Amino acid sequence: MSDIETTTVSEEGYACTSQVGDFDLQVDATGETGPDPNSTLVATYASCYIPAFRVGGQQRGVDDLGKVQIDASAELDDEDDLASIAFDLHVEADLDDDELAEIVERGEDICHVHSALREGLRADISAYGDAF
Incomplete structure (x- = not known):
């Protein structure tokens, strides 16, 4: 078993949502919908x-x-x-x-x-x- 496990999903474009424990982290490579x-x-x-x-x-x-x-x-x-x-x-x-x-x-x-x-x-x- 890993010490850290996350799941990152991008439905389309360059924005991603990562599930980190009980938290969602929004990251956008273009910086349009979240930090890059x-x-x-x-x-x-x-x-x-x-x-x-x-x-x-x-x-x-x-x-x-x-x-x-x-x-x-x-x-x-x-x-x-x-x-x-x-x-x-x-x-x-x-x-x-x-x-x-x-x-x-x-x-x-x-x-x-x-x-x-x-x-x-x-x-x-x-x-x-x-x-x-």
């Missing part, structure tokens, strides 16, 4: 990294990071493939640069999407404490 696959990947990466960052903070003795927000950006190459990803990570907690860097690195070690991507496509992360 590249945008979905970038959002999924950010959605994976934030909880990993929180766990990294707990492991480094910072239990309350407060609000955490990622403003993600990505560049596409001439083939419309993802060429680079960048995260601007805003953290409510007032952390110094060394604390932030340590938690950022630990978050990278924990994030499953970060681990799954080819090394050249991993996010370039800039982190800002006392951001809210």
Whole structure:
């Protein structure tokens, strides 16, 4: 038995609906009826990294990071493939640069999407404490 099973269906055109557990995920290659696959990947990466960052903070003795927000950006190459990803990570907690860097690195070690991507496509992360 697999650890993860999904079903993805396209009735016509380029839009797909994926059944992921009890949830439906709409993705449209043209971006007309839902986010396109590249945008979905970038959002999924950010959605994976934030909880990993929180766990990294707990492991480094910072239990309350407060609000955490990622403003993600990505560049596409001439083939419309993802060429680079960048995260601007805003953290409510007032952390110094060394604390932030340590938690950022630990978050990278924990994030499953970060681990799954080819090394050249991993996010370039800039982190800002006392951001809210």
